[in-house]
Amino acid sequence: MDNLKEKLKVQVIERLNLKDLKPGDIGDDQPLFVEGIGLDSIDALELIVLLQQEYNIKLSNAEDGPRVFHSIRTMADYITANSGAVKVST
Amino acid sequence: MVYEQPGSSDEFLNAAYAHFEISYPKFHKMDQLCKLGFLATEILLKGTGHSEKYGETETGLVLSNANSSLDVDLKYAKTIQTGASPALFVYTLPNIVIGEISIRWHFKGENAFFVFKQFDGNFIVKYVNGLFENKLIKNCICGWVDILKEDYRALLFLVETTDSENAMTFTAGNLNQLNQQEHG
Numbered sequence: 288m289d290n291l292k293e294k295l296k297v298q299v300i301e302r303l304n305l306k307d308l309k310p311g312d313i314g315d316d317q318p319l320f321v322e323g324i325g326l327d328s329i330d331a332l333e334l335i336v337l338l339q340q341e342y343n344i345k346l347s348n349a350e351d352g353p354r355v356f357h358s359i360r361t362m363a364d365y366i367t368a369n370s371g372a373v374k375v376s377t
Numbered sequence: 378m379v380y381e382q383p384g385s386s387d388e389f390l391n392a393a394y395a396h397f398e399i400s401y402p403k404f405h406k407m408d409q410l411c412k413l414g415f416l417a418t419e420i421l422l423k424g425t426g427h428s429e430k431y432g433e434t435e436t437g438l439v440l441s442n443a444n445s446s447l448d449v450d451l452k453y454a455k456t457i458q459t460g461a462s463p464a465l466f467v468y469t470l471p472n473i474v475i476g477e478i479s480i481r482w483h484f485k486g487e488n489a490f491f492v493f494k495q496f497d498g499n500f501i502v503k504y505v506n507g508l509f510e511n512k513l514i515k516n517c518i519c520g521w522v523d524i525l526k527e528d529y530r531a532l533l534f535l536v537e538t539t540d541s542e543n544a545m546t547f548t549a550g551n552l553n554q555l556n557q558q559e560h561g
Binding site for chain 2: 302304305306307325329330333334336339340
């Protein structure tokens with residue numbers, strides 16, 4: 288799980304072009320939107336695409352978005368719960 | 378010459394952002410056209426006290442180019458095959474550069490983006506003068522912001538009604554002459 292969270296931080300930074308941030312700057316429970324690291328609605332769409340492309344997980348219910356993308360930890364929990372085996376390269 | 382950096386357009390734009398010590402994280406999310414227009418406006422308005430001189434609705438933005446948003450259109454088209462990128466899609470209109478500049482400087486005035494084959498000083502002067510004559514604006518940023526792959530160019534003017542040092546008269550002849558000079 289820790290590997291998955293660290294991998295997610297790298298992927299989020301790369302995918303969203305957050306060049307002023309390093310993985311260590313993002314706390315596991317830090318909110319990703321608004322008062323947290325300040326992501327916006329377009330970023331949310333990018334995160335949905337990231338889940339599809341990198342983890343083959345489709346967000347079936349849009350209303351789940353705020354809960355799933357609340358933080359790195361909630362994203363990791365969702366990925367773990369919705370994939371049979373998560374392959375994490377180290 | 379305020380800054381020179383060899384390398385690709387992407388390297389130049391990111392290096393210029395760092396060189397001018399601008400702190401605006403959203404810059405990194407922008408497409409190349411927006412980055413170019415954003416940086417050109419930063420340099421144009423730096424040290425002018427522009428924000429103190431004018432209210433939010435008093436500044437016009439009239440930009441033009443030849444390649445519209447083709448630079449990012451091509452990049453977006455490539456992503457469609459593997460999963461369309463929403464972050465690229467939102468930049469697939471040329472006037473988004475006006476939006477990014479407006480957000481940065483809190484501009485809420487008249488704006489327009491035109492696509493021409495080449496720089497057209499006659500049109501710009503006529504259009505911008507119309508905005509002044511109708512008392513829609515008190516100053517205007519206008520000119521050319523164009524990029525396609527490694528070919529990029531920005532030529533911006535700040536048009537004001539008050540005289541200032543080193544200012545030139547806002548005529549089509551002057552704009553076209555400057556365009557020719559800057560084009561080498």
